Amino acid sequence: MKTVNDLQTPALLIDGAALDHNLATMAAALPGARLRPHVKAHKCTALARRQAEHGHRTFTCATIREIEGMAAAGLGDDLLLANEVVDATRLGKVKARVTVAVDSDATIAAAAAAGVREVLIDVNIGLPRCGCMPDDAGRLADLARGKNLSVRGVMGYEGHVVGLDDRATRERLCAESMELLLAAHRQVGGEVISAGGTGTYDCNRWATEIQAGSYVLMDTAYGKLALPFRRGLSVLATVISVSPAYAVADCGLKSLGMDHGNPSMDEAMVLFCSDEHITFVPEQPVRVGDRVRVWPAHIDPTIAYHERMHVVSGDELLETWAVDLRGW
């Protein structure tokens, strides 16, 4: 039996039982195309295949390379690039059904010029990021149709809402955001209203499909929201130095996304991270050579640092998956 002790550290571990639980829980709540899983969270076609086995055959991507990799892996039934691109040349060459988000004359022109056939009108519903003003959506849809693009509907992302701790506030602000998207949809038409994320998967009742990604492995940021998903991703590290007051293990800023702050450890207080180190105060003494697990605060930029992930059951090593959708 291979175990985690056979792995070089730092190494990304997926808790196989948590993964199974999360996949099953989401598939029950949002079966089939009601969920359009966002692959940016995990950047892994092997994990996307597990989502497909649970009935989700439509996927959301954030980069052109994610689209290309998903198509090459045979997971290209219906891929949405939920992001604007100014040069869509590579998208136009992908052998799969590709829909791209557009929010301006320029991005519509780019899609048309590259031979992309289908678009969603991306609408700003409160997060200061991409998306047209809601009252401009109808004009953009007409413009796109005038260029022989098929307008499948609208998308919007209530990203300013998905991470709010208080469920009532989350529900109220989600509803307000979706009013904007539904108003835009009335101008645009089409069968798709794509929105949502892990934090609003069960309160966004207006979207025809939810773009959740983090649910599948979770992180400490989403862990505060009392969602029915379990944390499933840790970084395995080796204790390399022990002092009377603290210990040091070999994972750091290059194996952890840090925008949400420090990672967490069970039975230890994390002091700080540097490039290849985490300094922590353990509750019980540790020794050089001990293995510890570190829980990232944000999984997306954590996974993007790693070449592979290992699926484990306790200490048993079940499978190793390539993080094959990295880069751009």
Added chain:
Amino acid sequence: MKTVNDLQTPALLIDGAALDHNLATMAAALPGARLRPHVKAHKCTALARRQAEHGHRTFTCATIREIEGMAAAGLGDDLLLANEVVDATRLGKVKARVTVAVDSDATIAAAAAAGVREVLIDVNIGLPRCGCMPDDAGRLADLARGKNLSVRGVMGYEGHVVGLDDRATRERLCAESMELLLAAHRQVGGEVISAGGTGTYDCNRWATEIQAGSYVLMDTAYGKLALPFRRGLSVLATVISVSPAYAVADCGLKSLGMDHGNPSMDEAMVLFCSDEHITFVPEQPVRVGDRVRVWPAHIDPTIAYHERMHVVSGDELLETWAVDLRGW
């Protein structure tokens, strides 16, 4: 002539003139083996070769893969792994001169078992990270010599000092740290006293060699210290969406190390980053398709996200280098 407009974004750009200036400035201040450049900052053998051309043939590494890659690139005259390892098997197989830091019985045993021949005693001089207590250094040196390891001397890192804005404070605390290292060195012996970083390269007068890395490309964190090095690394991004109050470009948390906070932009205020986006308020109007340059707050974890870096002169593309020392 190829230009930055031929690049897909996000893309890492090195300002060739700033790089040349930084290499020359450091080589004049710390010629030859007085500098042991830290490759963890750039993870790029092509850039290390430029450092070697400026007279520095001894290098510092943070990971085993960096050691392996430097040796494979023919840059293995004298490689220091300035980090503890519990399993040194791969190190023992490297065809190059390899010295490893040790700070405990266990890491000494690991070096000896793997056939590594040379070590430095790593001493804690104030940063709560690796390194033995100064008064334990002599015992560890004796232990290492008893296992037929050659003890070349000591190392320590005043990492709690290198980033302090005020030069007088930096000098005072550097001197205090080095007193601890020199006391340990009197117990250990050997010709090497390895310490320092970009922030103390010119005030650490006691080390025989300085382990600076960031000087070569700098970042906004080190930029506050009034050092004679110029910022040389930016992320090129494309404006993909423009609203009345802000604009959005296509670089984000997966192309920027975020532990030192948000990156900066000239002539724009950065609002926030998400996975593949930066939202900013430009001083002058920008249009979809415009290219912008984003200055990372911390270069080390920024570069570790990228497969390659492009050396430019203004908008002209001079060379493309692989970031070939990523991973572990």
